[in-house]
Amino acid sequence: MDAIQRNNVQQLVHANQHAPVLLYAHGFGCNQDVWQLLTPAFSSSHRQILFDYVGSGSSDARAFDPDRYGSLQGYAQDLIEVCDALGLSNNVTFVGHSVSCSIGILASLQRPELFSEMILVGPSPCFLNDTPDYRGGFEREDLEALLELMDQNYIGWAHYFAPLVAGSDSDQPLTSQLSGSFCSTDPVMARLFAQATFFSDIREDLSRCTIPCLILQHHRDALVPLLVGEYLKAHLKNSLLEIMDVTGHCAHMSNPHLVAAIVHKYLSRNDTFVLP
Incomplete structure (x- = not known):
């Protein structure tokens, strides 16, 4: 199946088809609409x-394969195939949110020529605590309970999880948008993506990533502790860490002007924001 149709690829019109490319990849339970601001x-x-x-938004659900999408590698393959279908390489800036940051890193290991840099919004290489050296934010039993809630009461899970992602002081429209996105996703497909998301661990892959990365960390994030950003900065060779004064896990939705300003600054590589 053609990746353009399968993954509901949309291109925003630009007068210059040779302009640099921003390729946006949404997080778990969401779809491409999260980037509209x-x-x-x-x-x-x-x-x-x-x-x-596949399994999210307006993708072609007929392409869903539990074996392929039972791990993040299947989603990384989606990403690579979208790039290939569009003939993209070299001048692409990848912009990923949450688990898509891990997916983008995995794709870059397979095809490092695809991306010139990566913008990672709320990344986590592993959501699990692995004491004493790593604190991902969750104990295994916490995540297993979350998946059990999905199985027993999917709508109830969506209404519980949306404000957690949005942040306790976020406005109601953001929470409602996230809840609506979760509820509109097929529960079977969402359950598989959730398991792949929350139980993945790409920490050992980080040192092999050669793409320059900007890590955008939320200061108060119920899903990703601040220490995770520091861990990523230490293990991604060409990376910068920017901690945003933001509550929640979705700054691109709650504070799009802040994210845009930081990304513009990073892409311009001016004297105050230069890779080491």
Whole structure:
């Protein structure tokens, strides 16, 4: 099946088809609509491409394969195939949220020529605590209970999880948008993506990533502790860490102007924001 149709690929019109590319990848339980407040900030400077992973948004559900999408490698393959279908390489800036940060890193290990840099919004290489050296934020039994709630009461899980992701002081529209996105996803497909998301561990892959990365960490994030950002900064060779004064896990939705300003600054590589 053609990846353009399968992954509901959308391209925002730009006068110059040779303009640098921003490729956006949404997080678990979401779809490409989560970027709609951020994309206007780059409409004059970049060709922008959005897509949905199989099982999310308006992707073609007929392409869903439990074996393929039982691990993050299947979603990384989606990402690579979208790039290949569009003939993308070299001038692509990958913008990923949450688990898509891990997916982008995995894709870059297979095809390092695809991306010139990566913007990682709320990344976590592993959500599990692995004491004493790593604190991902969750004990295994906590995540197993979350999946059990999905199995028993999917709508109840969505209404519980949405405010957790949005942040306790976020406005109601953001929580409602996230809850609606979770509820509109097929429960079987969402359950498999959730398991792949929350039980994945790419820590050993980080040192092999050679792509320059900007890590955007939320200061108060119920899903990703601050120590995770520091861990990523220490293990991704060409990375910068920017801690945003933001509550929640979705700054691109709650604070799009802040994210746009930081990304513009990073992409311009001016004197105050230079890779080491």
